[in-house]
Amino acid sequence: MAKHPSLAAVVQRLEDRGLRVTAPRLSVLAAAAAGAEDQFSAEDIESRLPQVGRATIFRTLKLLVEMDVFCRVLLDDGNLRYRWSRRGHHHHLICDSCGAIEDFTGCDVTTLMQDLARRTGFTARGHWLEVYGRCAACHSRAAVSQ
Amino acid sequence: MAKHPSLAAVVQRLEDRGLRVTAPRLSVLAAAAAGAEDQFSAEDIESRLPQVGRATIFRTLKLLVEMDVFCRVLLDDGNLRYRWSRRGHHHHLICDSCGAIEDFTGCDVTTLMQDLARRTGFTARGHWLEVYGRCAACHSRAAVSQ
DNA sequence: CTCTTATTGACACATAGTCCCATTTCCACA
DNA sequence: TGTGGAAATGGGACTATGTGTCAATAAGAG
Structure with a gap:
């Protein structure tokens, strides 16, 4: 792509x-x-x-x-x-180690939000989510060097 | 509290x-x-x-x-x-209408993250989530005024 | 070709910090 | 009780990321 x-x-x-x-x-x-x-x-x-x-x-x-x-x-x-x-609703996976940013969709935060509404009466209009961690490439790189 | x-x-x-x-x-x-x-x-x-x-x-x-x-x-x-x-892992519910901030725990983003790891090989270390919407109090207030 | 309106650039101002460094303060130890 | 070193502070300069104003310019419509 x-x-x-x-x-x-x-x-x-x-x-x-x-x-x-x-x-x-x-x-x-x-x-x-x-x-x-x-x-x-x-x-x-x-x-x-x-x-x-x-x-x-x-x-x-x-x-x-x-x-x-x-x-x-x-x-x-x-x-x-x-x-x-x-374009459209998506979030980011940000690699701590190489800094690469990947997108991800198929965000099930929606389910979370519905749950939330039931429990607290708060209705979500939108949300902001960023995920930090280690990407697949950096994983294999680490595995090799050890 | x-x-x-x-x-x-x-x-x-x-x-x-x-x-x-x-x-x-x-x-x-x-x-x-x-x-x-x-x-x-x-x-x-x-x-x-x-x-x-x-x-x-x-x-x-x-x-x-x-x-x-x-x-x-x-x-x-x-x-x-x-x-x-x-204290500890939590997120915020921010009301668009009155600006109040509530905390919420019981964050099932963890499940989401595990799913993510399976699908993309990305391992999440942490995440940042803010939710915007309308709090219960502002809901009832709106219901009354209409 | 000209009118209108969008857009630009320059510059001042705002916010949220960080960095450096000389001075001050605190604490422990003699 | 005095003092030396480490921690913390304050001041000021500097950075990054913007926003607001305003006069000048450029684009597109007719």
Whole structure:
């Protein structure tokens, strides 16, 4: 699966919303695709685009997160990263050891929420879940080196 | 149940860790207990303690979070709050409408994690979960006003 | 080609911290 | 009781991640 959706698709979605497809917006998308990692910080984008105003970069990041082109990932140390969104409801598995981020869907938190409503009367509208641990690759790597 | 544990218990835990029980640390605890709400921001503490250095306030907050005296709560808007921890693994139910925060334990995310490990090979070490929605009190309030 | 509106860039300001370093405070031990 | 070392503090600079304002610019519609 591609790291990120085609530019054309994003452009289409901008147009559908009646938003303009401008050079700075395309630059941010390009800069986000440029990194070696599939995740990036606001600062990464800033440093790759010295010619684009800082405010514009943040505005664009915010817009693209709203449009579900990017998603935010909360790292264990409290830092925030951006990432191409796989679109729709999903969560992240963040590897402590290599830092890789995987998505996961099939989130049964819904069941949990229903349970919760029964027990406490609290109705969940949404939730934020990040999982920290060790990915399969780092497991085998550890197994080999020992 | 009390909003927060006795000061003596916290003092004890500081001593157990070989840390000093200093005036600034006690001030932060007092300031945290002073607010009307059971939650507070770093800024709340700062403004209640103009005589204590900012660096000290942040150091102390961090220390008390590590000691599980306070916990951090991630609000829906991305802002962070501090809160007396009920100690041990728990999550938060944050009411959109009145802003109240309830704790909940009996978190069956564990089951989810085991499932995850089977499916993806990812072993979870920990997770962060915040739930947003509407509390029981706000439900009944809404029912009455309609 | 021009009008309108979206968008941008610059800059100031805000929040939530961290880092460094000189000074102070505390505690233990002589 | 005095003192030396370690822990803790306060001040200030610095960082990261934003937001708000406002005048200038650019895009698309007609």
